[in-house]
Amino acid sequence: MTDLRLRPARTSDVPGIKDLVAPLAREGILINKDTVAYYEGIQEFLVVEAVGDDGSARLAGCGALHVMWENLGEVRTLATSDEWRGQGVGRMLLAGLLARARDVGVSRVFCLTFEVDFFARQGFEVMANQDQIDPDVFAELLRSHDEGVAEYLDLARVKPNTLGNTRMILQLSREG
Numbered sequence: 001m002t003d004l005r006l007r008p009a010r011t012s013d014v015p016g017i018k019d020l021v022a023p024l025a026r027e028g029i030l031i032n033k034d035t036v037a038y039y040e041g042i043q044e045f046l047v048v049e050a051v052g053d054d055g056s057a058r059l060a061g062c063g064a065l066h067v068m069w070e071n072l073g074e075v076r077t078l079a080t081s082d083e084w085r086g087q088g089v090g091r092m093l094l095a096g097l098l099a100r101a102r103d104v105g106v107s108r109v110f111c112l113t114f115e116v117d118f119f120a121r122q123g124f125e126v127m128a129n130q131d132q133i134d135p136d137v138f139a140e141l142l143r144s145h146d147e148g149v150a151e152y153l154d155l156a157r158v159k160p161n162t163l164g165n166t167r168m169i170l171q172l173s174r175e176g
């Protein structure tokens, strides 16, 4: 029997994460990053590995949490391999990322996605406009060089990246 295990990513997972992301990046679903960016961001990632009876392990999925502000984080690069779709891997990853968000003190989690129904099932709501962003925080976030932050702010320069995607947000409850 195959066992699904959620764990923090290690540097040795980078080739596997890249393999998960590559076909989705070709379709324009996820953003392709340079290999160095995966190593630099490895502490943001969780992975689920499928461990067989013989102890062999293969990556079934990955996902990352990027902290943007005191009370704001973003789920990034959430992907389940084709072989493991629809078997709870994405939900397991997202639950782990939301637990991390709570652990570091983040109470709201953003995502930019085509998978609206998947995220809605996990409690995310479509972000209608910028009203949810405090103007002072907005001004501070404008200083970030991160493309994901620009996407959150819905800045004109990143519009081509966000075409067809939906901006969604989850307010975490205290108890989890």
Ligand SMILES: CC(=O)SCCNC(=O)CCNC(=O)[C@H](O)C(C)(C)COP(=O)(O)OP(=O)(O)OC[C@H]1O[C@@H](n2cnc3c(N)ncnc32)[C@H](O)[C@@H]1OP(=O)(O)O
Binding pocket: 024, 029, 030, 075, 076, 077, 078, 079, 080, 081, 084, 085, 086, 087, 088, 089, 090, 091, 092, 111, 112, 113, 114, 115, 117, 118, 121
């Ligand atoms: C922030 C970002 O990273 S955005 C990018 C999101 N990722 C992508 O778009 C990459 C391509 N998609 C994928 O890799 C996967 O479809 C994921 C990650 C979105 C979902 O992963 P899966 O492992 O297939 O999801 P999982 O099996 O955990 O499903 C959890 C629940 O969501 C439901 N679900 C999964 N995908 C979908 C979907 N596309 N539409 C509606 N419901 C869905 C499942 O039926 C399940 O329902 P349940 O709670 O009633 O059991």
